[in-house]
Amino acid sequence: MNKCCALTGHRDLPPDFDGGALFDALEALIREGYDSFQCGMATGFDLLALDCLAALKRKYPIFLEACVPYAGQERKFPAAEREKYRKLLPWCDKVTVLSSVYYKGCFLARDRYMVEGCDLLFAYCTKETGGAAYTVEYAVKKGIKVRYFPDPPEE
Numbered sequence: 001m002n003k004c005c006a007l008t009g010h011r012d013l014p015p016d017f018d019g020g021a022l023f024d025a026l027e028a029l030i031r032e033g034y035d036s037f038q039c040g041m042a043t044g045f046d047l048l049a050l051d052c053l054a055a056l057k058r059k060y061p062i063f064l065e066a067c068v069p070y071a072g073q074e075r076k077f078p079a080a081e082r083e084k085y086r087k088l089l090p091w092c093d094k095v096t097v098l099s100s101v102y103y104k105g106c107f108l109a110r111d112r113y114m115v116e117g118c119d120l121l122f123a124y125c126t127k128e129t130g131g132a133a134y135t136v137e138y139a140v141k142k143g144i145k146v147r148y149f150p151d152p153p154e155e
Contacts, residue, residue: 002033002034002035003034003119004034004118004119005029005036005122006038006040006067006114006115006117006118006122007037007038007039007040007046007049007050007123008045008046008111008123008124008136009045009049009123009124009132009149010124010127010130011043011044011045012044013045013048013124017048019052022048022049022052022124022149023055023056025122025150026052026056026122029147030060035061036063036065037053037065038114038117038118039064039065039092040067040069040107040110040111040114041066041067041068041069041073041085041089042073042131043077043078043081045132047084047085047088050064050066050088050091051084053091054091057091063094064093065092065093065094065095065096066089066092066094066095066096067096067114068097068098069099069102069109070102070103071099071100071101072102073102074086096113107131108131111134111138114135115135116142118139118144119144119145120146121135121136121146121147122149123135123136123149124148124150
C-alpha cells in the first residue's frame with residue numbers, strides 16, 4: 001500500500017448532501033495514488049463514503065479498513081443504517097475492532113488510531129465541535145495533511 005486516506009465526517013448530513021460529488025472526490029483520491037482507506041464506520045458520512053468506496057473497489061484495486069470503535073457499535077444504529085453497515089462490512093479487507101466493549105472516549109481512540117495510520121485525512125467537517133472537528137484538529141497537530149469535502153472552510 002502506497003498512500004492511506006482516513007475518512008471523517010458528521011453523522012447528520014444535510015438533505016442536499018451531494019453523494020455523487022463525494023463519489024467523484026473519492027475517485028479523484030484513488031487517481032492521485034491513495035490506495036488504502038480507513039473508515040470509522042459511523043452513521044452518516046462514514047457509511048456513505050464507504051458505500052462509494054465499495055463501488056469504486058469494483059474498478060480499482062483499493063484496500064478498505066473498517067475501524068470499529070467497539071464491538072457491536074452498529075447495534076445502536078437506526079435499522080436502515082444498521083443494514084447498510086452489515087451490507088458494507090464484507091467489502092472491507094480488514095476489520096479493526098479497537099475495544100471489545102463501549103467506554104467513554106472509545107470513539108476518540110478510534111479517531112486517533114486512524115489519524116496515526118494515514119497520510120491524508122479526508123474530512124466532511126462543517127462544525128467546530130464534535131468528533132469530526134476533534135479528528136481534524138488531531139491530524140493538524142500530528143502534521144497530517146487534511147483535505148476538506150466539498151471545499152476548505154472559509155476563514
